[in-house]
Amino acid sequence: MTTTGDFQKRLDRAREASARLKDAIGQVIVGQGEVVEQALWGLVAGGHVLLEGAPGLGKTLLVRTIASCLDLKFSRIQFTPDLMPSDVTGTNILVTSADGSRHFALHKGPIFGQVVLADEINRATPKTQSSLLEAMQEHGCTIGGVRHAMEEPFFVLATENPIEMEGTYPLPEAQLDRFLLKVIVPSPTEDEMTEILARTTGQPKDAPPRVLDRDEVLAIRSACRDVAVAEPIMRFASRLVRASDPATQGAPDLVRRAIRYGAGVRGAQSLVLAAKAVSVLEGRAHVSFGDVQRVAKPVLRHRLIRSFEGEADGITTDQVVDALVESVPARPENVEQAIRR
Amino acid sequence: MSKRPSSPTDRPFRDAFRSFSGRVRRRLALERMLSGAAIGLVLGAGAAAAAWQTRHGALRPWMAAGGALGAVAGAIVARRKRWRDEEVALYLDGRLGGKESISTAIELDREDERDDPARAVVLSQATTVLEKANPKDARPRFVRAYHLAIPLGLAAIGYVSLLPLPALPPPPLPPPGAEQVKLADIKGLDKIIDLANTNARDDAQRKRLDKLAEDAKKLREKLRDGMEKREAQAEIGKLKDAITAERLSLGDGEQRQGLESALGKLAENPDLKDAAKALGDRDLVSFDDAMENLANKLEKEDRERAKKTLEEAAEAARKQNAPDVAKALEEQKKRLEEMAKKNEKLKELGKALGEGLSEDAKEALKDLDSGKGGSKEQQKLAEKLEEALGKLTPEERKRLAENMKKRAAEMNGEEAPGEGPSKEQMQELAEELESEEGQKRLAEELKKMAEPEPEGEGSEEGERQKRLEEAQKGAGEAEGQLGGAPMPVPVPGQGNKPGNKAGEKPGGNNGTPGSGGKDEGQPYAGHSEGGGPGDHKGQTGVVDGPGVKSRASGPINKGKPMPGLVMGRTSGRAGDTANIQGTGALGQAAAGELGAIERSDVPEEYREQVGRYFQPK
Numbered sequence: 001m002t003t004t005g006d007f008q009k010r011l012d013r014a015r016e017a018s019a020r021l022k023d024a025i026g027q028v029i030v031g032q033g034e035v036v037e038q039a040l041w042g043l044v045a046g047g048h049v050l051l052e053g054a055p056g057l058g059k060t061l062l063v064r065t066i067a068s069c070l071d072l073k074f075s076r077i078q079f080t081p082d083l084m085p086s087d088v089t090g091t092n093i094l095v096t097s098a099d100g101s102r103h104f105a106l107h108k109g110p111i112f113g114q115v116v117l118a119d120e121i122n123r124a125t126p127k128t129q130s131s132l133l134e135a136m137q138e139h140g141c142t143i144g145g146v147r148h149a150m151e152e153p154f155f156v157l158a159t160e161n162p163i164e165m166e167g168t169y170p171l172p173e174a175q176l177d178r179f180l181l182k183v184i185v186p187s188p189t190e191d192e193m194t195e196i197l198a199r200t201t202g203q204p205k206d207a208p209p210r211v212l213d214r215d216e217v218l219a220i221r222s223a224c225r226d227v228a229v230a231e232p233i234m235r236f237a238s239r240l241v242r243a244s245d246p247a248t249q250g251a252p253d254l255v256r257r258a259i260r261y262g263a264g265v266r267g268a269q270s271l272v273l274a275a276k277a278v279s280v281l282e283g284r285a286h287v288s289f290g291d292v293q294r295v296a297k298p299v300l301r302h303r304l305i306r307s308f309e310g311e312a313d314g315i316t317t318d319q320v321v322d323a324l325v326e327s328v329p330a331r332p333e334n335v336e337q338a339i340r341r
Numbered sequence: 342m343s344k345r346p347s348s349p350t351d352r353p354f355r356d357a358f359r360s361f362s363g364r365v366r367r368r369l370a371l372e373r374m375l376s377g378a379a380i381g382l383v384l385g386a387g388a389a390a391a392a393w394q395t396r397h398g399a400l401r402p403w404m405a406a407g408g409a410l411g412a413v414a415g416a417i418v419a420r421r422k423r424w425r426d427e428e429v430a431l432y433l434d435g436r437l438g439g440k441e442s443i444s445t446a447i448e449l450d451r452e453d454e455r456d457d458p459a460r461a462v463v464l465s466q467a468t469t470v471l472e473k474a475n476p477k478d479a480r481p482r483f484v485r486a487y488h489l490a491i492p493l494g495l496a497a498i499g500y501v502s503l504l505p506l507p508a509l510p511p512p513p514l515p516p517p518g519a520e521q522v523k524l525a526d527i528k529g530l531d532k533i534i535d536l537a538n539t540n541a542r543d544d545a546q547r548k549r550l551d552k553l554a555e556d557a558k559k560l561r562e563k564l565r566d567g568m569e570k571r572e573a574q575a576e577i578g579k580l581k582d583a584i585t586a587e588r589l590s591l592g593d594g595e596q597r598q599g600l601e602s603a604l605g606k607l608a609e610n611p612d613l614k615d616a617a618k619a620l621g622d623r624d625l626v627s628f629d630d631a632m633e634n635l636a637n638k639l640e641k642e643d644r645e646r647a648k649k650t651l652e653e654a655a656e657a658a659r660k661q662n663a664p665d666v667a668k669a670l671e672e673q674k675k676r677l678e679e680m681a682k683k684n685e686k687l688k689e690l691g692k693a694l695g696e697g698l699s700e701d702a703k704e705a706l707k708d709l710d711s712g713k714g715g716s717k718e719q720q721k722l723a724e725k726l727e728e729a730l731g732k733l734t735p736e737e738r739k740r741l742a743e744n745m746k747k748r749a750a751e752m753n754g755e756e757a758p759g760e761g762p763s764k765e766q767m768q769e770l771a772e773e774l775e776s777e778e779g780q781k782r783l784a785e786e787l788k789k790m791a792e793p794e795p796e797g798e799g800s801e802e803g804e805r806q807k808r809l810e811e812a813q814k815g816a817g818e819a820e821g822q823l824g825g826a827p828m829p830v831p832v833p834g835q836g837n838k839p840g841n842k843a844g845e846k847p848g849g850n851n852g853t854p855g856s857g858g859k860d861e862g863q864p865y866a867g868h869s870e871g872g873g874p875g876d877h878k879g880q881t882g883v884v885d886g887p888g889v890k891s892r893a894s895g896p897i898n899k900g901k902p903m904p905g906l907v908m909g910r911t912s913g914r915a916g917d918t919a920n921i922q923g924t925g926a927l928g929q930a931a932a933g934e935l936g937a938i939e940r941s942d943v944p945e946e947y948r949e950q951v952g953r954y955f956q957p958k
Contacts, residue, residue, distance in 0.1 A: 007458045008465075228459035230445040232431055285462035288440035331431050335424075338369070339435035341482045 007226065007285060014220040015283040018044070020211040024069040027208050029062055030199065031192035037281075038183045038298050039066060039157070045277035046221045047180020047270065048136050048156040050121075050171075050302065057185045058196075059159040060119055066157070067115040071213040073151065075113030079124035081167060085131035092144045106143060111135050114151055114214070118158035122168045129175050132156065136178040153217045173261075173305065180270050181295075182302035184318075220280065227276040229287045232331065234272060237292050239328050241268040244304055244320070254323040258310025263303035270299045289330040297321045354446055354464045357471035361479050362429040370419035372483035374412045379487055381411020382494025389501040396509070401502040405495060436479050439470040518571030524564045527822055532815025533557035533580060539808040540801060542665055546590065553583055553812070573823055581816045588809045591623050591802060592658075592666045599663020601949060603670060606654035608945075612647050616673070621948075622940060625669065625803040626810070632673050632800075636680030637719065644681050648674050669802045676800055687722050690783075693741055694729050701725060730783065738780065742772075 018040055025036050035051070039062065042049035051059045067074035077088055090109030096102050110116065111132065121129060135141045139150040158179070160171070176182070188196060199205070242248050245262030246255050255262070275291035297318055304317040329336055385407025392400040424432070430444040437443075446467035449460040537554035541547035560576045592600030600620070607617035612635060619627035635647055655670035691706040702725030730738075746768065773779035943951050 007462045011462065226458040228445050228449055228457060228463050230441055230448050232427065232444055233441060284440065284442075285459040285466065286440070286442050286445035288434075288442075290440060331435060332428065335428050335431045335435065338432055338481045 007223075010219065010223040010226075011280065011283050011285060013216075014044070014223045014280050017212055017216050017220060018281050021066075021069055024208045024211045025062070025065050028065040028068075028205075029058060030195040031188050032058065032062065032185065035062065035183050035185050038181055040281060041274050041277040041295065041298075042157075042181050043153075043155055043217065044220050044224050044280055045180055045273040046153065046155075046224070047273060048158070048178060050176070050179040050182045051157065051159045051185055052162055052182060053159075053185030054163055054187070055161055057187060059185050060117065062185075063115075063117045063157040063159070065208055067117070068207050069209070069211050070115060070217060071210040072114035072153065072155075072217070074115045074117070075110035076117040076119060077110045078119050079121050079128070081123060081125060081169075083124045083128045085128050088128060088131045089135075089141050089143055104144075106146075106148070108148070111141055112148070112150065114153055114155065116154075116156045118156060120161060121158040122160040122171055124169065126169050126172055126175075129169065129171060133175060133178060153214065153221065176302045177264070177266055179302065180274060181298040183298055184301075224273070224276050224280045227279050227285055227287060229272055229276065233275075233287050233289060233292060236289055236328070236330050237268050237271045237275070240292070240296060240324055241265075241271065241300075243324050243328050244300060246307075252323045252327040254315065254320055258306055258313065258315040258320055259304050260307040260310075261305040263300050267300055267303045271295060274299050293325050293330075296325050300324075354450065354468040354471070357468055358426075358430070358433075358443065358447070361433055361471060361474075361476065362424075362426065364476065365429050365432060365479065365481055366424060368481045368483045369424065370416065372481070372485065373419035373422075374415035375483065375488045375491065376485065377411035377413070377415020377418065378408045379411065379490040379494065381407035381409070381414070382498070383490050384411075386494045386497035386501065389498045393501050393504055393506065396506050398506050401498070404501075405498045408491065408494065432481070433471070433474075433479055437470055437474040439467065442467040442470055516571075518569065518574065520570050521567045522564065522570045522573055522823055523567035524822060527561055527564055527819045529815035529818030529820075529822065530557045530561045530564075532818075533584070533812045534561070536808060536812050539805055542591070542802070542805065546587070549583075549587060549590075553580065553587070556580060556583075570823060574820065577816050577820050577823070581813060581820075584809055584813045584816065588806060588813070589623050591625070591669065592620075592663060596658075596661075596663035596666055597952075599658040599661035600666050601952060602657040602661045603654040603663070603666050605949065606657045607650060610647060610650040612643055613650055620666075620669075623806075625800060625806045628669075628673060629676070629800050629803040632677050633680060636677050636684055641681075644677065648677060651677070669800065672800045672802070684719065687719060687726065689745075690726055691722055693745055694726065699725050699728070702729065730780070 021040065022036060029036060039049055039051075041047075043066070051062070053059050064074075064076075077083070086109065088109050088111050090107050090112065092104040093107045094102055095105045118132065121132075135150055135154070136156055139152065139154050141148050141150065156179075161168075241263045243251050243262075244255060244259065244267070245251060246259050248262070251262075271292055272287070274295035275287045278291040278294060279285070279287050300321050301317045304320055306315065306317065310320075331339070382405070385404035388407065389401045389404035392398070392404065426447050427444065430447040431441075433439060433443045434441045442463060445459075446464045449457055449463050534554045534557045536550045536557075539550055541550055556576070557580060560573065560580070563576075564573060592603075604617055604621050607613045607620065613631075615634070616628055616631040619625070619631055635644070651670050651674040655667040655674070658664075658666035658670060688706065691702065702722055706722055773783045937955075
């Protein structure tokens with residue numbers, strides 16, 4: 001039986017570590033606080049993150065910075081249309097040993113890093129994109145019939161550019177679903193832009209310090225898994241996800257109009273996991289309704305498939321998630337009424 | 342919350358939660374009780390108003406108990422819908438900003454969650470939230486805006502309790518015709534009662550007439566004691582229907598075919614057209630008139646032919662199993678013979694007296710001789726002959742008798758048919774004139790002939806119909822005495838007398854001599870027939886048969902209403918049926934319907950076929 005002190009210490013350490021990580025990232029990345037926060041939710045929850053933004057907003061830099069701050073093996077894959085799956089996973093090659101004998105040896109691909117940057121992931125063909133599936137979902141990779149486990153923690157950060165559509169291959173739904181979060185990288189504000197200019201147009205600075213090692217990351221992830229979630233909160237997450245399906249009775253009108261397919265079970269799992277990450281980063285041992293509502297957008301936005309009508313009307317999935325959060329009550333109606341009174 | 346051994350970290354949370362949840366539940370229960378009381382008092386106020394309206398004054402203050410009952414009901418509902426710990430925890434989290442730490446703690450407080458690593462931290466965080474919270478912040482509001490109904494309801498009940506009760510509502514108006522009528526003497530009913538003394542055609546009719554009389558008697562007794570007006574009107578309506586059915590009963594039912602056959606035979610003789618029409622209408626009074634006319638009008642040869650036709654018609658009726666019709670026709674034949682005989686006698690006597698007659702008598706004799714005269718001329722001649730005979734000296738009478746004997750002797754049975762009396766008649770007349778007793782007898786006979794035709798001189802069937810007609814009028818009078826206008830009843834043949842008979846018949850139906858020149862028979866209001874050039878005020882125009890394109894060119898009965906037509910009736914009574922064939926008023930009307938073809942606008946040449954088509958099976 002654990003005592004209050006044990007878990008509280010783990011929480012405190014997680015909070016202190018995440019604070020250190022944020023500080024270190026902040027030395028390189030100007031602004032983008034919410035993006036950094038959401039990237040950390042992914043790291044803490046043990047999920048993968050898809051960063052979407054226009055070119056030049058610092059997506060790749062952010063990932064490189066996170067990798068630099070973590071004492072983990074970093075690898076980068078630049079996705080191009082001619083990239084092959086074996087370029088990602090690696091392959092068995094014929095090598096000649098010192099004694100002159102020849103044998104096949106595994107030449108591991110960049111997927112075998114701990115922090116993997118899949119840059120411009122939508123530029124590769126679906127075949128190559130799908131080479132990430134096994135690694136992302138099962139933390140393993142099968143090459144030549146032999147399964148190779150990934151070294152934990154395994155964390156994929158992918159970027160994509162929503163503007164350039166020429167020569168791109170939009171990620172299939174199965175691939176998208178593997179990402180815990182889809183983070184939209186916004187343009188910096190005027191102050192942030194000024195600060196970026198000041199920092200980047202002078203002499204290059206030193207790389208940020210490594211503030212978290214492998215064990216610390218794993219400890220934070222373990223604490224995240226231990227966070228308690230009350231049944232009403234899990235029910236709320238379930239209702240939220242079910243309401244995103246237009247076939248469900250009681251789904252909001254906007255969902256019925258603009259959505260073809262809603263989120264699935266993995267979406268609900270992701271909601272709870274991300275909410276747990278939020279509570280860990282805030283030093284809480286339990287999840288609140290607010291946590292679920294806060295993570296709803298990055299968790300669900302890439303899991304909702306818009307209908308033709310939704311696309312034609314220009315309704316974004318963020319608008320739909322907002323409608324869901326607004327229409328699905330967190331508490332039972334009688335309790336809600338008593339609170340409002 | 343389940344009882345179980347507690348750890349040091351559990352107790353503070355549990356105690357704090359218990360304290361808060363108790364307060365929350367109590368206030369929620371109080372809110373429900375107040376809501377119940379408010380509903381109870383509103384209903385109570387409504388019930389008090391209803392009690393005031395229905396003049397149950399003593400009940401009004403008790404309606405305040407509705408509030409207490411509502412509060413009890415509210416308490417029961419509160420008990421049943423008592424919040425679970427999870428609901429209270431969610432409420433407390435919402436009110437105290439606990440970020441669902443209390444809700445999570447409630448779950449982790451269970452025994453099976455003891456090994457959860459977050460348990461102790463969550464309980465600690467939840468306890469902190471509860472301990473730091475101001476209990477006032479966690480209290481649910483139990484007073485709602487609609488609880489204002491409690492004082493308002495009480496005030497309303499108090500006000501209604503003090504209000505004076507409303508005035509008694511006026512008693513409901515009795516249904517029309519429900520008033521009691523009490524009449525000591527209804528003369529019209531006597532005419533119906535008198536049907537018991539009328540000769541009946543057969544035993545069945547005897548029974549029916551007796552029943553009619555009996556019913557009228559009973560109605561008279563009831564009216565003497567007092568009865569509902571509508572009931573009396575219904576009874577009279579029934580009597581009228583029964584009388585109408587009785588008037589139309591000749592040739593009814595199984596005898597229908599016989600009647601049709603007889604009509605067919607009569608129609609073969611053009612002289613009997615009026616008679617056939619009268620029989621078709623079952624109007625034997627008109628039949629009598631027609632026979633009387635024929636007796637005056639026809640030459641001997643035609644008369645013989647008419648008699649033969651009547652015989653054949655009677656035979657045809659008998660063959661078709663219509664003995665009543667046959668009997669009526671035979672009687673008419675006999676009447677024709679007798680009337681013709683009487684006529685001849687008068688004419689011969691008049692001729693024998695010759696210049697001894699007054700101018701009036703000569704005129705009447707001339708009319709009779711030419712076939713123009715009727716019963717009036719006959720009466721006049723008889724009166725003048727009596728006078729003339731009285732003035733004769735014994736020698737003159739003797740000479741007259743001898744002359745007549747000579748004429749009788751000269752005849753030798755060679756007289757042409759249709760030219761004066763027979764040899765036997767002449768001899769009979771001469772013998773009467775010879776003896777004093779015979780003269781007296783002749784004078785008496787002439788005196789009798791000079792008088793207007795007394796009652797009972799028509800055919801038996803005609804007399805019966807007259808009595809029934811009287812009875813029907815009596816029913817109408819009785820109806821009038823009850824306070825309603827007597828409704829006209831379509832009478833077969835009534836008012837159908839040809840206009841050229843004006844002045845020949847006694848006016849009206851009371852037997853007083855007519856004033857001449859006008860048929861004084863009173864037309865029924867609303868009927869298109871009133872007979873001849875009478876006063877036609879208020880009548881619809883007579884349908885101009887040939888002018889109506891859709892009708893056949895054959896002779897038609899002008900605009901006669903269907904006999905089954907109900908022109909006015911009191912309200913129906915229990916037991917009367919309108920939908921079962923042959924029962925109740927419908928059954929009585931059905932009898933009247935049987936002669937409908939003869940009285941309708943069906944062309945004459947098609948009546949037989951149409952009648953056969955509608956013949957009841």
